[in-house]
Amino acid sequence: MASLSTWSPIVLVVAFLILVAVAYFFRSRGEARYKEGTAQTQVFLAGEEAPEPEKRHIRAQNMYWGFFQALKQYYQTTMNAHTGIINDYIIWFTSVVAIAAVIVFIAGMV
Amino acid sequence: MDSLVTHSSILAIAIPLLAAFLTPLASKVGDRARNTVVIGALALAEFLVIILARDIYLNGLHVYTLGAAATDLTIPEHYMVPVRIILEVDAMSVFMGLITTTISLAGAIYSISFLKQETGGDRFYTLLLLLAVGMLGLEFTGDMFNFFVFLEILSISGAALAAFRTRFGDATEGGFKYIVISAVGALVVLFAVGILYAQYNVLSMAALAQAIQYTALDKIALALLVVALAMKLASVPLHMWAPDTYSVAPAGTTPMIYVASQACLYGMFRVLFSLYGVSLDTLAIGWIVIVLGVLSMFVGVTMAVHQSDIKRLMAYHAISQSGYMLLGIGVGLAVLADPQALASYGREAISGGIFHIINNALYKGLLFLTAEALFFSLGTRDLNKMGGMFRNMRYTAIFFIVGALAISGVPPFNGFTSKLMIYESVYNFSPVLAVIAMLVSIVTLASFTKAFQSAFTGPALPQHDNIREVPKPMLIGMGILAIAIVFFSLFPSLVVNTIVTPATDALIDQAGYIGAVMGGA
Numbered sequence: 001m002a003s004l005s006t007w008s009p010i011v012l013v014v015a016f017l018i019l020v021a022v023a024y025f026f027r028s029r030g031e032a033r034y035k036e037g038t039a040q041t042q043v044f045l046a047g048e049e050a051p052e053p054e055k056r057h058i059r060a061q062n063m064y065w066g067f068f069q070a071l072k073q074y075y076q077t078t079m080n081a082h083t084g085i086i087n088d089y090i091i092w093f094t095s096v097v098a099i100a101a102v103i104v105f106i107a108g109m110v
Numbered sequence: 111m112d113s114l115v116t117h118s119s120i121l122a123i124a125i126p127l128l129a130a131f132l133t134p135l136a137s138k139v140g141d142r143a144r145n146t147v148v149i150g151a152l153a154l155a156e157f158l159v160i161i162l163a164r165d166i167y168l169n170g171l172h173v174y175t176l177g178a179a180a181t182d183l184t185i186p187e188h189y190m191v192p193v194r195i196i197l198e199v200d201a202m203s204v205f206m207g208l209i210t211t212t213i214s215l216a217g218a219i220y221s222i223s224f225l226k227q228e229t230g231g232d233r234f235y236t237l238l239l240l241l242a243v244g245m246l247g248l249e250f251t252g253d254m255f256n257f258f259v260f261l262e263i264l265s266i267s268g269a270a271l272a273a274f275r276t277r278f279g280d281a282t283e284g285g286f287k288y289i290v291i292s293a294v295g296a297l298v299v300l301f302a303v304g305i306l307y308a309q310y311n312v313l314s315m316a317a318l319a320q321a322i323q324y325t326a327l328d329k330i331a332l333a334l335l336v337v338a339l340a341m342k343l344a345s346v347p348l349h350m351w352a353p354d355t356y357s358v359a360p361a362g363t364t365p366m367i368y369v370a371s372q373a374c375l376y377g378m379f380r381v382l383f384s385l386y387g388v389s390l391d392t393l394a395i396g397w398i399v400i401v402l403g404v405l406s407m408f409v410g411v412t413m414a415v416h417q418s419d420i421k422r423l424m425a426y427h428a429i430s431q432s433g434y435m436l437l438g439i440g441v442g443l444a445v446l447a448d449p450q451a452l453a454s455y456g457r458e459a460i461s462g463g464i465f466h467i468i469n470n471a472l473y474k475g476l477l478f479l480t481a482e483a484l485f486f487s488l489g490t491r492d493l494n495k496m497g498g499m500f501r502n503m504r505y506t507a508i509f510f511i512v513g514a515l516a517i518s519g520v521p522p523f524n525g526f527t528s529k530l531m532i533y534e535s536v537y538n539f540s541p542v543l544a545v546i547a548m549l550v551s552i553v554t555l556a557s558f559t560k561a562f563q564s565a566f567t568g569p570a571l572p573q574h575d576n577i578r579e580v581p582k583p584m585l586i587g588m589g590i591l592a593i594a595i596v597f598f599s600l601f602p603s604l605v606v607n608t609i610v611t612p613a614t615d616a617l618i619d620q621a622g623y624i625g626a627v628m629g630g631a
Binding site: 004007009010012013053054056057058059060061063064067068071074075078081082083084086088089090092093096097100101103104105106107 | 286287290291294295298326329330332333334336337338340341347348350351354391393394395398409412413415416418493494497498521522527530531556560561563564568569570571572599600601602603606
């Protein structure tokens with residue numbers, strides 16, 4: 001296979017391990033000690049109180065808002081097609097069978 | 111040992127079938143005895159498929175005739191065509207058999223802890239074994255009517271498993287939808303088989319492939335078979351049942367129901383390449399498969415990224431990933447009649463699609479299990495109610511990362527390798543299709559970033575203080591798949607050369623498939 005002749009995961013893993021070792025080296029040069037209960041362990045350096053854990057966790061429903069807003073029309077159309085009604089599933093099936101049969105017949109005539 | 115190899119194809123089906131009916135009896139002795147019977151039967155089936163695979167890779171296609179004086183006596187004396195039930199197992203069939211037995215074994219081990227919370231364990235395992243039997247039978251059969259029979263076994267057991275947790279309303283609904291679409295699909299398959307039988311008076315796939323004339327009736331049968339199997343594999347726009355069913359199926363069985371869909375994908379390939387082969391208009395049919403693939407990839411992933419229910423998110427990704435397989439195989443099919451294009455990139459496209467089947471079965475199976483582990487511990491599938499679970503479920507989180515990186519096609523994971531093969535080969539056919547495939551991969555990564563961020567990262571939430579890691583059997587089930595993913599990621603060439611390339615060659619070699627049964631007839 002052409003694509004596999006140029007691809008070696010082992011080389012990538014070795015490169016990754018070297019990078020991890022370098023990162024670990026620089027990390028180990030840092031300050032190891034800190035004082036608990038002081039400003040060093042607070043979320044905001046400015047001293048502002050951090051909200052409750054429930055309030056500061058970003059939930060799934062809040063992610064990619066811009067993406068969904070940009071594709072609002074697409075999502076409205078697609079969601080409307082997903083009715084959850086089994087009769088509709090069978091209508092889709094019948095329609096696709098008909099389209100496939102027509103394509104097969106037309107292709108046979110060309 | 112030779113005798114075991116000779117009978118391995120039928121034993122791989124018969125042993126889980128026998129165990130399915132022994133399970134209720136073993137349950138009377140105790141849960142441990144029942145679990146031993148189930149795990150033992152599936153492990154034995156896996157062993158048989160492995161030795162069968164080894165034999166096929168060394169000696170070629172394996173044919174087994176039931177009820178004949180000799181197992182390779184496909185056509186009885188004084189007959190012109192095969193009349194007995196025949197199993198015809200080539201490198202493609204056994205490739206699917208390896209996936210089926212591995213996922214079934216991992217699913218059964220994973221389910222041990224889950225069943226402690228449920229009643230009806232004997233029925234659960236009977237159904238689980240019957241699902242494995244349905245898949246293996248469908249993959250190994252060389253007969254169109256038995257293809258339908260095993261499709262029915264697979265569908266009924268799959269629907270019953272999806273609806274197993276009847277105390278949940280959505281489980282009953284998911285099971286109901288699965289059985290309705292399966293019944294319609296199987297009925298249409300039976301109708302198509304009837305059309306072929308009425309014309310050629312045979313049911314053996316090899317005999318049919320030799321006789322097929324590609325008449326108007328054959329074209330109708332082709333459209334019925336391809337679309338019915340496309341619905342079973344949840345290709346867009348016939349996919350809508352899949353999120354409803356996958357999201358409610360109990361632990362361990364979701365990957366199996368998903369692999370059952372992949373078995374139907376195999377069925378579609380068998381119909382297209384081995385039954386009809388070059389007699390059909392490969393360019394037109396290839397484009398139908400490509401369009402189904404592109405729609406599945408794009409609609410699947412865009413719907414997935416919008417989900418808040420982790421199992422529905424996984425289900426839409428399963429649909430999206432099936433699109434890659436359809437795309438690769440569709441491109442190979444489109445150029446099947448053009449030897450130059452087939453050698454240049456068509457064969458690699460088919461190999462990429464086939465390699466993606468096994469990769470996807472592994473990482474999608476693992477991801478379904480991690481989603482079920484979260485549901486097991488938290489009691490919810492809603493990502494909006496999760497957070498900070500890396501602290502409580504470290505192993506599950508690591509397994510999730512492995513699966514998520516693999517499905518997103520991040521190097522060096524196995525998903526990247528099969529996608530690379532698809533991108534490169536499809537680019538030669540149509541650069542636009544390759545760009546769409548890459549775009550879908552990026553959105554997949556975005557979707558799993560969202561799922562991981564929502565479930566595992568963030569501050570420790572007080573309501574999850576008492577949440578602990580899932581029991582060991584569940585971790586072992588996930589671990590088996592994670593180890594397989596790492597192995598496939600590190601040694602892709604070994605995997606491709608050993609099991610994928612022979613499967614590709616077997617799929618393309620229609621003459622070999624016919625000749626193994628028909629000989630010089």
